[in-house]
Amino acid sequence: MSIIDPRTGNPLTAEPTTNNAGNASASTERPSVTPEEVIIELSAGNIQQVLEASMQVPVLLGSYSPTSSTCTTLLSVLEKLAVEYAGAFLLAKLDIAANPEIGGQLGVSSVPDVKLVSQGGLVDGFQGALPEKEVREWLNRYFPAPGDAPPSPEDQAEEALSTGDAAAAREIYQSLVSQYPEHYAYQIGLARALVAEKRGDDARSVLDNLPPEERDAAPARGVRASIEFSEQALSTEEVAALGERNDSEAQYQRALRQVADGQYDAGLEALLALMKQDRAYNDDAARKTLLQVFDALGADHPLTVTYRRKLFALLY
Incomplete structure (x- = not known):
């Protein structure tokens, strides 16, 4: 439908075009x-x-x-x-x-x-x-x-992160931060790119310079959780050296490595399985790590929604 000027009742814009299927196109x-x-x-x-x-x-x-x-x-x-x-x-x-x-x-x-x-x-x-x-x-x-609108810089940065080009994402976010120093989502995006480049200390520095209300909010907490995953997890070689071990420690370390590598679905499933098997392991470490992953992904992420529901079902 067209946008109507609230003062005159006249259309402000033309009707949207339709595509070949006859559906309205934005x-x-x-x-x-x-x-x-x-x-x-x-x-x-x-x-x-x-x-x-x-x-x-x-x-x-x-x-x-x-x-x-x-x-x-x-x-x-x-x-x-x-x-x-x-x-x-x-x-x-x-x-x-x-x-x-x-x-x-x-x-x-x-x-x-x-x-x-x-x-x-x-x-x-x-x-x-x-x-x-x-x-x-x-x-x-x-x-x-x-119809030929180019992707926004934000979309380009997210695409770079999803394809493993953390350096390109960092450069885009650095440019956005310089243009919009008070748009704190870009600083958090920059920190995420730095984490992906395995530059945890630099990412922490970016987060530490945020205003307190931004520093303590869920997006920044999520990036801090990602830094901690990367620092706590065993290296790929160390995980491989666990071999056929299937005790709680080995299961936890494999799950943590998966989370640190961005394999969230597999890591969350493994942490949930460990909770079912050994809830007391390392002072309830599996549940606490699940909550950290939820923070890292954000409350609206599909995996957060799915696994929060599974966690609730397991607990209650």
């Missing part, structure tokens, strides 16, 4: 445009024309200060997306230092500030330098995403 192909066609520098001389243009096409008003690095970062994202969305909206950039009276008229209290205007009135907006992925998600509330 993305659409658009003709290419040049930056000059979709990006405008706003001033006292053209603001009236821009507002009038919003009667025909939505306008994104991006207020910024040229001396602010956070503004520069967000503005480059908005400029890229304006071209990528190829005319779905116009981007009107406002230098707030050069045009303070316009900023006052628009109700801009701090920069960066982004407002979506349609039919001459405000529809939505946000303040602060949101990361590109979040800006895309915000835009996609109102405009069908381009």
